[in-house]
Amino acid sequence: MELPRGMKDFEEQENANIEHIRYHFKKLSNLYGFSFMDPSPIELLSVLETKSGPAIKDEIYYFKDKGDREVALRFDFTVGLTRYISSQKSIKLPAKISSFGGVFRYDEPQKGRYRYFHQWDIEVYGKANLESEAEIIELTSRLFDSLLLKDITVDINHRNLVESYINQLFDSKDPQLVGDILRAVDKIAKKSKQEIIEEFKDRYDTEKLEKILEFSQIKGTIAEVEKQFDTSTLASWDDLKKLFESLENRGVSNIRINFGIVRGLDYYSGMVFEVFDKNSTLGALAGGGRYDSLTKAFGREDLGAAGVAGGVERIILTMQEQKILAEAKPNRVAVLYINDEMQKVAMSIASLLRLNNIPTDIDLAGRNLKKQMDIANNARISIIVGPQELEEGNVVMRDMQNGTEGTISLEKLTEDPNSVLNLEKL
Template identity: 60%
Template sequence: MDLPRGMRDIEPRESSTIEYVRQRFVETSNLFGFQFMEPSPIELVSVIETKSGPSIKNEIYYFTDKGDREVALRFDFTIGLTRYAVSQKSMRLPAKFSTFGGVWRYDEPQKGRYRFFHQWDVEIYGEPNIESDAEIIDFTSKFFASLKLQNIVIDICDRELIESHVRNIFKSNSDSVVSDILRAVDKIQKKRKQEIIQEYQGKGYSVSDLEKVLEFSQIKGTPKEIEKKIDVSRLQNWNKILQLFESLKNRGVENIRINFGIVRGLDYYSGIVFEVFDSSSDLGALVGGGRYDTLTKAFGRNDLGATGAAGGVERIAHSIEHQRIKIHSDSSRVWVVFVNEDMKKIATSIASQLRLKGVAAEVDLTGKSLKKQMEMASSSRYVIIAAPKEYADNSVIVRNMKDGSEKQIKIESVLNNPRSSLQL
């Protein structure tokens, strides 16, 4: 039987990787003082349109419910967290929220991206300031470090800086022109430059002006490297970027650079923006984030600033697999095997009591031969063997699966202090 296009079953190995990411995320969230919550999985379409406009219907799962209301499955967490935050009039600021879960998007399936996938999200609500932006980027950097991922690069830019540059090049104050050109900049990472030029030439834009903007969007590097390439004195908000870098350096965040091609595709971003890449992979951005004060204003809270980040968990899981980071290990798991049917009940009891002590233990459920049981237990660190002779002495055999050595240990010792007895 087939599944709908873009859907799939998440098999045990990948599910284990997703859980590994979730655990590291929750741990890092706690370190930074984020409050974990889960927004509603269903939103009113009208609320979602506040963030992304009517065209968002082309990208989401939505339907009319029995009350004749247009509702949609959540397509990210920012909308739900922001809806919640703006409704909390007495909320202590700054408020820091984090969440992790599934989202749905009706877009074209691609490598590492499906129509149902998992996201993590962190947001800070309160008075707009550079330290909040730095906190989000610092969190992201340390979260990826906790995952043991290498070659992680955080590309940072400022939306207002790029918008100002576009206005100067095109000599236009039109918001629609700026938005259109920023979409061209956002496409440069995914499409060939000539394709973009042809597309925008057909819209009536100056080719020379567009080339200037696209050339500018290719500039990357540290503040000092960029200051050697161009005259930064004419760039709006350059000092803000310098302040951000100074804060991040003070926090020990080193894997950062300026990238004038990072604008984020959504119009509600209003300040610092950033994306995270695995430089050893071609998957694209693993994380996107930035400041979006315009969204809280659209929800009626002019007094509330917002900054945050979100990452696709399946893409991160792909990078974990690509970098061969070992997270699936049975080395701490104990197997309890039995030499005959009479010992099966004893083995099951031992396994159950080990679990009560917090030790991961498995036992065969179907009465396999001892040879088959040992094959199943081959990746474990220790195997406890329940045999009649040793059981008569209230003991079991413990085999070290790494070196094959065996010793006889009293059952009472194994069950009372399993971690010490088994050297777990």
């Protein structure tokens, strides 16, 4: 029996890594005042099409339920959260919401992302303002700091800025042209300049395509960008400068202006950003921006929105590349027994430790000591119950990392179960 293509089982270490990310994310989102919620995993297909149009069917899991309704599995959190907030007419604004969990996409499976994978997500709903956007980027940067990831860059841009340059360059305000060129720019991280030109040359002037792709390579600080290009003709340059300055004021130092960041989705309407590890080829670890047009599509003309989502499995791969997520053995204890007569005492000790919230393993099958050592390999400390030591009221304790041993009295173990985690003090 096999799983459907693109699906996988998540084993213990993978789940532990996901929970590690979840812990840091929830801690930070709470610190910044975000309310945590989990939007429904199933939406009406029409709701998901509000974000991405009918073509989204090619990229998601959708089906008819027993009520003959067209429904689909969520492909991100933004749609569900925006649907929910848009329906809450009396909600206090700004509303700050965070989510963490699994999403489904019918994309071609790739390294770091299967068809079911995990995301973290934060959104701010309310009147559009620069400080909301800065807070989202700040929290994102702090999350990567808390995960101890190095060489992380947050690249920021503004969609209006790129669109204004496209309109100037092509002397046109045709939405179809703008959309096509934005998609061309968005491909630059995945394809060569020549491949993109070949793809679009039948519809657009090659020289102008080359210019827009050169424009997309401009990046740096405010001063560096202004040396490379006359920004006075670009819409929203001042807005982007103010965002950059706000982030610097907040102590976010790993930011960079990058004219190549446009985000592929059509609903973005302002600031956009993506997060990269400079030494990785995995692509963006997180991305987001302002998307006021989506709340309008849900009937809330008065409601602005900005947010970000990050790919958990891709972040885990990056942490493993940097050797941050070493499979360190947790503070587990293995209780072993020399023979069947010692099993009863060993079981009692295991229960005592578990009652005191100490993760404890013990063999249930009555195997010999040699085979019991299999479970001890997953522990930091092992307790060995043997006849000779037990006669004296003691048990043996062994540090499984360095092999040192000691004994502890059953009386002390009963009075202070946590003492098993301090072998060096015995």
